[in-house]
Amino acid sequence: MKLILFLGLCALSVGxxxxxxxxxxxxxxHDKESVVGGQAWHTGIASFYDRLPAKAEKAVxxxxxxxxxxxxxxxxxFVTDAxxxxxxxxxxxxxxxxxxxxxxxxxxDLYAKDGKGxxxxxxxxxxxxxxxxxxxxxxxxxxxxxxxxxxxxxxxNSVKWLEVIYPDGSKFTALPxxxxxxxxYGTSIAQGACASRPGLAWTNILSRKLDRQVINLAFSGNxxxxxxxxxLLPEIDASLYILDCMPNLTRVxxxxxxxxKQRIKNAVTHLQAQKPGVPIILTEHDGYTDAGLNAERRQYxxxxxxxxxxxxxxxxxxxxxxxxxxxxxxxxxxxxxxxHPNDIGMLRYAEAYEKLIKKIK
Numbered sequence: 527m528k529l530i531l532f533l534g535l536c537a538l539s540v541g542x543x544x545x546x547x548x549x550x551x552x553x554x555x556h557d558k559e560s561v562v563g564g565q566a567w568h569t570g571i572a573s574f575y576d577r578l579p580a581k582a583e584k585a586v587x588x589x590x591x592x593x594x595x596x597x598x599x600x601x602x603x604f605v606t607d608a609x610x611x612x613x614x615x616x617x618x619x620x621x622x623x624x625x626x627x628x629x630x631x632x633x634x635d636l637y638a639k640d641g642k643g644x645x646x647x648x649x650x651x652x653x654x655x656x657x658x659x660x661x662x663x664x665x666x667x668x669x670x671x672x673x674x675x676x677x678x679x680x681x682x683n684s685v686k687w688l689e690v691i692y693p694d695g696s697k698f699t700a701l702p703x704x705x706x707x708x709x710x711y712g713t714s715i716a717q718g719a720c721a722s723r724p725g726l727a728w729t730n731i732l733s734r735k736l737d738r739q740v741i742n743l744a745f746s747g748n749x750x751x752x753x754x755x756x757x758l759l760p761e762i763d764a765s766l767y768i769l770d771c772m773p774n775l776t777r778v779x780x781x782x783x784x785x786x787k788q789r790i791k792n793a794v795t796h797l798q799a800q801k802p803g804v805p806i807i808l809t810e811h812d813g814y815t816d817a818g819l820n821a822e823r824r825q826y827x828x829x830x831x832x833x834x835x836x837x838x839x840x841x842x843x844x845x846x847x848x849x850x851x852x853x854x855x856x857x858x859x860x861x862x863x864x865x866h867p868n869d870i871g872m873l874r875y876a877e878a879y880e881k882l883i884k885k886i887k
Contacts, residue, residue, distance in 0.1 A: 548694035554602060555687065563676075563703040564599035564733075566741050566762045575600055575685040577743060578758070585754045590745050597679035598717045599710075599729050599742025603703075607672045608696035611636070613650075613660045615688035617680060621654050625862050626682065626720040628654050635678040635725035636662050637734065645734055647725070672697055676734075678725050681718030682746070707739035708732070708883070709762050711755060712770035715812070715875070716744030719866040728867070728875035735880045738765070749774045750781075751789035753796075760800035766883065767797055767804060772811035772834060773865070776826040783833050790837040794846055805886050806846045810834055812854040812875070816864040823864070827851070847886060853878040 554561060560568040565577065572580040578594035586594075595618070613634050622628035629652065636648040650660040666673060679685055692698055710716050710729055718727035725731070733740040741762060743755065749771040759767060775781040775789075790808065797806055810831045817824035831851060838848050855878065860871035867875060 549691050550694050550696075550698065552604075552690045552692075552698060552700065553688065554690075554700070557700065559702075561602065561700045561702050563601040563603055563739055564707075564741055565703070566707075566709070566743070573684075575679065575688075582754070582758060586752070587748065587754075590748045590752075590755070593717070593745040593748060595684035596682055596717065597685050597724075598681045598727065598744060599740060600679040600685075601730070602677045602679075602690070603674065603701035604677075604690075604699060605672050605674050605701060606692060606696055606698045607666070608692035608698065609663075609665055610693065611662045611665065611675075612691040613662075613677065613688065614657055614691065616657055616686040617683040618686055619683045621683075623682070623720075625866065627722055629723045630718065630721045630726075631682040632658060632680045633723055634660050634680065635723045635730075636660075637676045637678070637725055638665070638673045640673070674701070678723075678727075678730055681721060681724050681727055704739040706763060706765040707741045708736075708766045708768065709741045709759060709764040710744060710768045710770060711749060711751075711759065712744035712768070712809075713749035713774045714744070714746035715773060715866060716742065716749070716770050717746050718742075718744075719746060720862040720868060721872050722869050726869045726872050728872040728879070731873060731876035732879050732883075735876060736883065744770075747774060751775070751786075751793050753792065756793045756796055759797060764801065764804055765887070766807065767801075768807045768809065768879070769793055770807075770809040772809065772827070772830045775830050776811070778829065781830075783829070786830060786833045787837045787840075790834060791841060794841060794843055798843065798845070803845065806843075807849055807879075807882065807886075808834060808838055808846065809849040810851040810854075812856050812867075812871075813851055814864050815856060815858045815861040818858075847882060849878060849882055853882070 555574045567579040570579045621632045638646045648662045650662050653659045721727045729740045729742045751771045811827040813827050814823045855874045862868050
C-alpha cells in the first residue's frame with residue numbers, strides 16, 4: 527500500500543513540474559498594437575483575427591465575408607528561449623473536412639530558425655477538443671539560447687481566442703509583421719486546401735522561402751476577381767500582387783469568356799492606377815489531375831487559361847507577369863481530389879512562384 531502511494535505521488539510530481547515552476551501566458555489580442563502577421567488590416571476589424579476590414583461586410587458577398595474570418599496565412603512571430611510552448615485556442619467551425627484533416631483545417635504549426643537562418647519544425651502534440659491544445663516540448667537544449675519562431679494559424683477555421691503559454695523565467699518577445707508584403711488574391715487552393723497542416727499551404731511555404739510576409743486573401747470557391755475585393759487591395763502597401771483566381775471562373779454559364787477577360791483587365795488596370803510600379807502576377811489554372819480520363823474537366827481549365835493568355839497579350843502592360851500551368855507542375859501524384867493540391871502539390875506551387883518572383887525582384 528505504501529509503495530502504491532509513493533509511486534502515485536511520484537507520478538503527480540512529474541506531471542506537475544511545469545506547473546510548479548510557474549508559467550506565463552501571452553494573448554496577442556491583449557497587446558496595445560497587433561503583431562498578427564499575414565493580416566492586412568490591424569485596425570477597423572470586426573474580430574481580432576479577421577482578414578478583411580469591418581467595412582467590407584457591406585460590400586462583399588456573404589460567402590466571402592464568412593471566409594474572411596478564417597485564419598489562412600495569419601501567423602505570430604516571437605523570439606524566446608523557452609524549452610517548451612503550449613498553444614491553447616478555440617475555433618468557431620467544424621474541426622475537419624472529408625478531404626482535409628483537422629491538422630490543416632483547424633491546427634496550428636510551429637517553425638523556428640537556427641543560428642544560420644535555416645528553418646526548423648516542431649512536431650506538436652495536439653488535442654482537438656472544445657479548446658484545442660498544441661504542446662511543443664523539448665524545443666532546444668539549455669545552451670542553445672533564443673530562437674525566432676513563427677506560429678501559423680488555422681487555414682480553414684476562425685480563431686475565437688488564442689494564448690501562448692511558456693515557462694516563467696523564459697525570455698519572450700513578440701515580433702511585428704514584416705513590411706512590404708506579397709498579397710495573394712485567390713481561391714481555395716491559395717487559402718490552403720488541402721494542406722495537411724498550416725505551414726504547408728503554398729503561401730506559407732513561399733513566405734519562408736523568400737523570408738517575406740505573404741498576405742493571404744484567398745476565399746474558398748469565391749476567388750472571382752470581384753471589384754469589391756480588387757478595390758481593397760491598393761490599401762495594402764504591397765511589394766507584389768498575385769491574382770490567382772482562374773480555378774473559380776470555370777463555369778461557362780456564369781463566367782463567359784468576355785466576362786473573365788474584362789475582370790482580368792479591370793483588376794490589372796485598377797491596381798496599376800492605384801499602385802503604379804508594383805508588379806502583378808496573373809496565374810493560370812493549375813489543371814485537374816484527372817484530365818487524362820475526363821475530357822470535360824480538361825476543357826474547363828483549358829478555356830479559362832486561353833482567356834487569361836489572350837487578356838495578358840492584349841493588355842501589353844508593363845510590370846505584369848504570367849505564371850503558366852506548365853510552371854506549376856501538377857500531376858497525378860499532387861492532388862487530393864483532382865482539384866486541390868496535397869502537400870507535394872503545395873510545394874510545387876511555392877517553388878513555381880519563388881522562381882518567378884526572384885526573376886521579377
